[in-house]
Amino acid sequence: MALADGVYAIAITLLVLDLSVPRGLSSSEYRDALSELLPNLGAYGLSLWVLGEYWRGHRSIFRSVRQVDAQVIGLSVLGLGVAALVPFPTKLVAEYATEPASVAIYAAAVAALGATHLALLLVLARRPWLRGEPTPEPAPAPGTTLYAVDLGSTVVIFLLTIPLALTFGSVAMLWWLVMIPTKIVIGRWGRATTGTTG
Template identity: 65%
Template structure:
């Protein structure tokens, strides 16, 4: 285990994360534009050309929103940070800040297998950083003051791990079968639905035990 030396509260890391996610979301829309002076036919053609950008924007907005929510939740249990927590947070934020680039690749060259693979790899890397951060905190209760997710670290971690696995597996799949590999991302919908219901039951059981105790 790495040596863990508490280095203050998590407030600055959380503030930095909020800023990085906000900037990354803003960068997603900077390339949206329609030239002036177009006639009706050209205007509608430009709008049709923006459709892939809008689709990629919505996808990345959802992804960044989910990871921002998870980052906030993880740090809701943190009372002290150490060097490893800071390092893993910075790695994840670095990937989050990079996400507008693979989003643009997906929007403009979505028919290229490499674009899909690069996008999937970025999402898997972002999820892996959060999963590593959660694993470090799970094994270092002194950084949390004993606080933990009501459903437990295992179920919380499985929710993040599902995203990592699905997107990581879609990297070689994209290179093998092409952009159709993006359909594999839909596997996350039922998987995370099941994990969400399991987490809800676990939280309910915890609340019931507390009420009885």
């Protein structure tokens, strides 16, 4: 978990390295530079949310893990490698959002990160001797159907964006907005099934 914390922290830090305004600009050039920075800020915000959610998910998955084996380690390293890669497609989306390949590459990276988490859940579900007793929490807990649905919805939404991006271009990014109602519905379902409120 310490390695994962470090990788996610570095990946999030790398997201901000492209956010800068040159020195010595006139007032009009300064306003233009800020306007040109807006796509970078949007991409930063999206990737910060994505990496934050997956970091939280990674910690939730491993909260109940008592020991690991080679497959769990391999899947974890693969997932961390994809997480470390996220700043690259983020820059592509920020600077070349009108290019269909940029949107498709970003969507593929996010879906791949989610797929590694789903694979970890599957491996741990099939190897109960690796898990300890799960700790109760209001958010979807690791190993539960709710958590898998939450994670799976993210993977599916971003996977669907790949062919949409290649067909319709950057308009496909609007499909990512489906995440908002999807997460709300899953959250309400989770509260209803666990009996929590708020």
